[in-house]
Amino acid sequence: MKAIVRPTSSLKGEIQALSSKNYTTRYMLAAALAEGESTVRFPARSEDSDAMRRCIRDLGAELREEGETMTIVGFGRHPKPVKELDVGNAGAVLRFLMSVAAFCPEVTFVNKYPQSLGKRPHQDLIDALQQMNVRVTHNDGKLPITIYGGSPKGGRIEVSGSVSSQYLSSLLFMTPLLDEDSEITVLHDLKSKIIVGQTLEVLEQAGIRIEASDDLMHYRVPGRQRYRPQEYVVQGDYPGSAAILAAAAVTESDVVVHRLSEFSRQGERAVVDVLRAMNVPLTHANGDVHVKGNGKLKAVEFDGDQFTDAVLAMVAAAVFAEGTSRFYNVENLRYKECDRITDFLNELRKAGADVEERQSEIIVHGRPEGVEGGVEIDAHFDHRVIMALTVVGLRSHKGLTIRDAHHVAKSYPQYFDHLRSLGAQVDWADD
Incomplete structure (x- = not known):
């Protein structure tokens, strides 16, 4: 499906942030690795x-699910010996479950998205599992x-x-269930340390x-542990909300997004700081982010590794800022569903944006007059x-038509509905 995005000068209204995808998947995994019944309240609904x-x-x-509550009776360290698992296009789910699958005799992860997840690398996790008496066959580090x-x-x-923190998180979920103690050393660099902090937070709750060492590069994991059946409450999602906040920032707006805790450990909470640095009028209190946008922004420089999943939304806002913005330390964006640097910037140029790329940087020469x-x-x-x-389409002079826009359901199925409820002019059309 195509999304036809028409120029929209004003957004107004209130929405509830969707529930965090990252916390939902981690809570579900922790519940599955427990022996007994756990509950997850306000779980996210998305393809991932x-x-x-x-x-x-x-x-x-x-x-089982009823209303906003999910109940899970876990399998501990004894999953059912399935032959095949379909993770769809969900890279984090694949990587988390590759380690869990080590408790099974033989599991094949199939490749349903050869042009997306099928291109993503997993060799670093494969190398780690092979150190643990686990044999792995693969397609040059990729699916199947x-x-x-x-x-x-x-x-x-x-x-x-150096490519993804998800490999480490996968091992941290699995190694406590082993008979032996483990010592995990992270080689080279560690991307998205804040997201590793979310994993450690969930594990502690379980x-x-x-x-963990202070720099998160070394871990001692006692074996023979058991996950405790627990009740988990999922907080609002900053990565998805970042795009809503960016849309409010680049238009004349009066928009409130609820359920965004100012004390969240989500790295993407930094979008509030980025937008403030862009001179966007906003307040953040009692879990509400209130943006009164005037479309006037100034350029910024930020370390994007601190809020990986919100960088693209902030780049979109920077397209309309006065001056040149720079988002650095973002090379890991190249190893996502697509190359989120080269591929994304190519599309921005088609829309009329003035952008440059380096191996680990995105540079935006803002155009306050619009594209x-x-x-x-x-x-x-x-x-x-x-x-x-x-x-970008909302602030452009002639709008944009975005092909395959239905894939937004991977993390935020309600995205276009939420934008329309605020006044955005967006329609669907068949490809």
Whole structure:
């Protein structure tokens, strides 16, 4: 489906932030790894979280949902020996479950999205699992991947963190269940340390003990632990809300987004700081972010590794800022559903934006007068690209048509509905 985004001068209203995808998938996994019944309140509804629902059921978890409450009876360290798992296009779900699959005799992760998840690398996690008595066959580090497990071993484990922190998070979820103690050393660099902090937060809530060094590069994980059945409450999602806030920032607006805790550990909470630095009039109190946008922004410089999943939305806002903005330390954006630097910037140029790329930087020469638009552009099957391009379309002179925009459902199925409720002019059309 195509999204036809028409110029929209004003946004007004209030919405509830969707629930956090990152916390939902982690809570669901922690519940599945417990023996007993856990509840997850306000779970996210998206293609990614649905992939986790589907896969933990296939692995033997019992899952029921009623209203805003999910109940999960977990399988502990004894998942059902399934032959195949379909994670859809959910990279984090794949990586988390690759380690869990090591408790099964043989599991193949199939490749349903060869042009997206099928291109993403997983070699660093494969290398770590092979240190743990787990045999893995794969397509040059990519899907399809088959895990031959059954008796994974703890001990000294090394894993690279230079491409993604998800490899480390995967090991942190699995190693507490091993018979042996484990020592995990992160090699090279560790991207998205704040997201690792979310993993450690969830593990602590689940009763798991892990000793982490201050720089998050070394871990001691006692074995023979058990996940505690628990009640979890999912907080509002900053990565998805970032695009709504950016849309409010670049238009004349009076928009409130609820359920965004000012004390959240989500790194993307930094979008509030970025928008403030852009001179966007906003307040943040009692879980509400209130933007009274006037469309007048100034350029900024920020370390994007601190808020990876909101960088594209902030780049979209910077397209209309006075001056040159720079988002650095963002190379990991290249290894997402698409190359979120090259692919995204190519589409921005088609819309009329003045942008440059370096290997780990995005540079935006702002155009406060707006961009021309009036073209059809490619979403590259990427939900974050879709949301960010929509922001640009709203402020363009002639609007934008975004191909494959239905893939926004990967993380934020209600995105266009929420924008329309605020007054955005967006329609659907068949491809």
